[in-house]
Amino acid sequence: MPDIIGKKVRRVDGYRKVTGEAIYGDDLKIPGLLHGAMKYTDIIAGTIKKIDLSKAKNMPGVVTIALQKDVPGMKKVGPIRQDYPPIVENKISYSGDVIAVVAAKTRKQALAAADAIYVEYESLDPITDVETAIKPDVRLIHPEYKSNIVNHYPLRKGNVEKGFSESDHVIERNYRTGFHEHAYIEPESVTVVPDYTTEGYKIYGSIQNPFTTRKVVSMFMGIKLNQINVISSTLGGSFGGKDDIINNLACRTTLLAHLTKKPVKITYSREASIKESYKRHPYIMNYKVGFNNNGKLNSMKINILADSGAYSSQTFFVTWRSVVQATGPYEIENVETDIRGVYTNNTYTAAFRGFGTPQVIFAQESLMDEIAEICNISPRDVREKNGYKQGSITASGQRLTDHKVSLKQVMEAAVNKSDYESKIQKFRELNKTNERFKYGIGLACSFRGCSLGAEGIDTSSAIVSVQADGSIIIFTGVSENGQGLQTTFSQITSEILGVPLADITFLNSQTSAISDGGPTVASRGTLVGGNATIEAANIVKNRIFSVVKDELKVGKLEDTRWKDGYISSKIGKEKISFSHACEKAVSAGVNLSAYGWFKSPDVSWDDDTGQGNAYFTYVYGCHIVETMIDTDTGKINVENITAAHDVGKVLNRLGAEGQVYGGVTQGMGYGALEDYNIQNGEVKSLNLDEYLIPTIKDIGNIDPVFIENEDKHGPFGAKSIGEPTLELTAAAINNSISFALEKQNYELPLTLEQVFLGKKLVKPSRQSEVVHASKKYKKQVPYINKISVKTPKNIKQALTLMSENKYKVLAGGTDIVVQARHKIKPLKLINIFSLPELKKIKVRNNEVEIGSAVTFTKILNSEHLTNFKLLLQAIKTIGSTQIRNKATIGGNIVNAAPCADSVPPLIAYDARLRLRSKENERIVPISEFIKRNYRTIIRLDEILISIIIPKPKNYFYSYMQLGRRNAVNITRMSISVLINFDDKNRIEECIIVDGSLFSRSQRIEVVEKYLFGKKLTKNMIKNSVKYLSEKIENEIGGRWSAEYKKPVFINIYKSALEDIYKQRKQDD
Amino acid sequence: MIDLEFQVNGKEVHLKVDDSKRLLDILREDLDLTGTKEGCSVGECGACTVIMNGDAVASCLVLAAQIQGSIIETVENLEKDKVLSQLQESFLDNGAVQCGFCTPGMLMSAKALLNKNSNPTEEEIKTALEGNLCRCTGYIPIIDSVKEAVNKN
């Protein structure tokens, strides 16, 4: 029984992380540091005609501006094909291309100078879809490579045509997936310090693969590997995402350090990160499959186009994994697969946890469900019938004999844990009676090759260095990316040498201190790095043993026990402390540092046929996802996910569970939420308010289930866990949605529109204006320029100031500070946030008056406002707790965003606004205050003082709001309804207000009029829809979004009224 | 420029800073408290969360002028004399920390909640943390940690 392997162990780097002491890329402070910023392209595709640096060079603080001509070494880099210029010469291929890099004394100065670089272009029409890109005669993105096809991997096994002809059924389906952004919470940061001892550089930062960074920078700078020492900082998430992008950033930063002879730091804003960084490849997949009535697969033909974007990057590797795994874990005699990576003018694509598998698993597993349905067998049966068993032969002709093939086992474990079979029955029953909410359950399986496979040389290194006092230092060639590798390796060392974890220190990777351990990718860290650590620890163990064996009176190492800091004899009573043994060994002149090296078992691949032993071992997994879908809106709720994985051996239970929770949640985001909005090559979703990743309220229960079939190649039998957890979830969600809706879905992500309409709804890109030059007065990436703030002592002073000069009002600041980042001109603000007069809630006989600077949290907690239920319910959903603690009701109203959630209820309550200037005061109804989105009637010298709301009667109310997430939403639409009945049960008052539907929120009077005087019945609700429908058609019918918005608004309208209908019935 | 007097982690601070600075910049640049992180700069990720006058706020949205006279608490204040708070201990024991970049913000949001509500429901915990994005942990261990800290306190 191992002592510490398999237990729940705290992270060894956890202490620093919970105290704020851990140093991440941007936390590094160095005296004399300069800051860098990029000048990005202003166009998507084309050529640079002229670059004018004259203005930028003279900006304050600017030290240097680098162009491609300043690069001393190779101008282009890339893991296989060197097609990526960290700084372009004159060709523009995507919206994240960098034209110049500025170094200045402060970050703001660098950003301002970058914006002042003036460039003239000749624009080309971007090519943004792969199907166009591969047409003959289409423009070549990189003419030097003679084709827009980056690579083509074929796989041929058997004879597919023959297989089809022998099948009872042949079906063909097309699947699509979108881009996927890593959204690590830490944006990229690199700091480079000139190193005079090596005439080279020290490179720090959020670096996933230090050895790759070193190699790329050495090529770019034309210097030797031993002149560069890459030292990773604590990494704030990576998921495959801080590889190429960070290498390229390191190139630019090093160039600036070279030119200025000073340390330089570049830290990205979120916008720069999303704009420039690579994503997961979108795939277009065509699957043709032949199978028999009993569900047995005979033949499969697969054709895949992967959007590589503007550069090839990791496309070669990513698509190779897809070709190996495209058929899923199913034995099929005849397979023909072709995958091509294709250049476009989109954001380039590369590594992302899962690495070419979530896409094919989605297609393959959706297909399996359809086959099951056609054959009238269960999804589980069709998988069991075809699934890999011991000795099965994969599509690439590999016989699976060397490890335990556990597909059936993982599936069984997931099925049992989730109670799959009975839930299928239960959900079917529920769905028969439930109109609006449908329940879904879906299953997906996968097999996954561990480590790099035939992708590359697969070796790794570790050093275990025992000190004279028995304390231990480890460091390894693979690195800690947050996944917990330091902890696992410390556990391994602790297990072998029997020392407590507290005596082990893990040093962050330094490329100059250890030989290349290969990249920390492909969930290989534990497997290869762990084996290297075992080897090193065992070498040291043997050396210590040779010194103490006489004292312990034993002849063989097997006769000793190494535990709790002691080495003892298993035969006799002799015992020596580990530290004492080390002391002895050191005095005996024994070297207690050892180098461990691991080389993976051999693999093989034939590029022409796609046949070979692709990986030396595989893992198996099965996810079962339960969802609830609101068919009125297309909104999915993921309720429960069971994730069963054969991991070989769980080394740290806490770490393994963490990988499952995290991977599954990312997979859920990929499948159901995350929608990278890129139109005509231009990225629209540049921050986390538009690129939505799951919040704490978006994920239901997750049940991790581990199956342990120890692998002979793995450290203590362990294999991989990081990526398998992500790759299955989206496929299982899709199957569960298809189950619920009884309709197959073929595209990810499952946005509201995708679920509701069965298709994506994209804003028709306006005939995009052709850009010829850098825009003046526009920031490429937002940052705060210059703000000046006056804080008056009272309102009178504030109003006097307002009358004298053009100011903007700073209340909570949650909108204005965000907007300030986009402004070029200095912003002058009057800070009214703390004026006591504006922070009061006054109660009078028949009305309340809320000061404009009262925060939403205050409103929610106020004892005076408990009757304003509609308002409270709307406010609860605004932003997050942090936002509601700061945002004010006045700010929300004056900002007049279409999604300002407090406005529709205030319209419904007939609120009035007290506006005051130095000389005057006026009171206007809120319905007249907002003219249209972001436009109000407030004058420049006026301040909104308060909001006056009549005390509500005893209304029945209903508030429905739709957003893509369950928290921190931008409201897609909402409806506020207040209704009163007379004593004959007829509607005597009726107020209905839209949110985010029309050009401004308003009462929907035609409908109100229709409802007035009638009894609220289901029939009447149905009849009233006609009026609403006409109104919507007239106002927004022509808009691209109406296809979704119109029916969905009608649906939420009906639900709101039905809600009141129900309340009313209960009341009776 | 503005003359600021306020309190951070129990200490009085007097500073002269540029009006354009956000509380986040003042903490990270002027006071060297780099535990508070910047992930989005627009109030969406919560990595910059600190407690201001008892409430969790996104420090990337608080301008210098608005912290005059206020009381600020950051992640650096949670450990006292090398002893971790229960919340920190629970985060470590339950695997609520992976890359750790969201952790300071998470801890501060959780602390602000527990200061006001010593026995929150799961829904209240989620609401308190809804503005803190985590890309690594899938949130479940974080919820468990807060619950555990509640039970152990």
Ligand code: FES
């Ligand atoms: S940095 Fe403040 S919320 Fe993201």
Ligand code: FES
């Ligand atoms: S632990 Fe990495 S973002 Fe939360």
